Amino acid sequence: GAGVSQSPRYKVAKRGQDVALRCDPISGHVSLFWYQQALGQGPEFLTYFQNEAQLDKSGLPSDRFFAERPEGSVSTLKIQRTQQEDSAVYLCASSLRLSNEQFFGPGTRLTVL
Amino acid sequence: SQQGEEDPQALSIQEGENATMNCSYKTSINNLQWYRQNSGRGLVHLILIRSNEREKHSGRLRVTLDTSKKSSSLLITASRAADTASYFCATASNTGFQKLVFGTGTRLLVSP
Numbered sequence: 700g701a702g703v704s705q706s707p708r709y710k711v712a713k714r715g716q717d718v719a720l721r722c723d724p725i726s727g728h729v730s731l732f733w734y735q736q737a738l739g740q741g742p743e744f745l746t747y748f749q750n751e752a753q754l755d756k757s758g759l760p761s762d763r764f765f766a767e768r769p770e771g772s773v774s775t776l777k778i779q780r781t782q783q784e785d786s787a788v789y790l791c792a793s794s795l796r797l798s799n800e801q802f803f804g805p806g807t808r809l810t811v812l
Numbered sequence: 813s814q815q816g817e818e819d820p821q822a823l824s825i826q827e828g829e830n831a832t833m834n835c836s837y838k839t840s841i842n843n844l845q846w847y848r849q850n851s852g853r854g855l856v857h858l859i860l861i862r863s864n865e866r867e868k869h870s871g872r873l874r875v876t877l878d879t880s881k882k883s884s885s886l887l888i889t890a891s892r893a894a895d896t897a898s899y900f901c902a903t904a905s906n907t908g909f910q911k912l913v914f915g916t917g918t919r920l921l922v923s924p
Binding site for chain 2 (some may be wrong): 734740741742743792794799803804
């Protein structure tokens with residue numbers, strides 16, 4: 700595709716529900732990142748994949764957050780038992796291996812009621 | 813947590829004027845990048861400057877980097893209403909992968 704795509708663009712969940720957010724990176728991009736952006740703040744790193752390997756998950760806020768990229772392409776960020784503090788925009792980015800420029804998707808705005 | 817601060821938090825100017833935004837960071841870096849974010853949209857990469865570079869230009873954009881002061885500035889010349897957006901600096905460390913650590917952002921408003 701032309702760029703990074705994310706779905707859904709908007710998600711409203713009731714507290715306690717599980718959600719799954721999808722990221723389709725640019726074809727051929729080896730590196731994939733997830734970031735969380737709270738309202739009025741800059742994005743904060745959650746986790747990083749190189750192909751299918753999750754090399755860093757130090758930014759995941761709790762064990763309710765889980766990310767996977769089983770075939771080294773599409774990635775899913777799953778949040779279990781959502782809480783109100785999980786409300787944020789979740790951004791996905793991809794980059795070519797050894798390239799420093801990251802290409803961001805439009806994000807998924809998650810609202811937990 | 814955020815890497816550092818951006819200054820000012822908000823900037824309002826008229827079309828044709830120049831806009832300068834500053835970014836300070838805390839740790840050693842491999843490179844520093846500037847991104848633009850329009851309301852409700854994803855981030856768009858503007859420019860990357862490496863730690864061994866001091867200045868870089870791209871169109872109406874000029875970026876400087878002072879690693880001794882751990883600071884960078886973004887200058888947008890001859891601003892346009894379409895430049896209205898939030899601007900973020902982001903740093904990449906010297907570790908093996910390019911996790912970006914973002915600043916708090918500057919909200920720029922350019923009035924016609």
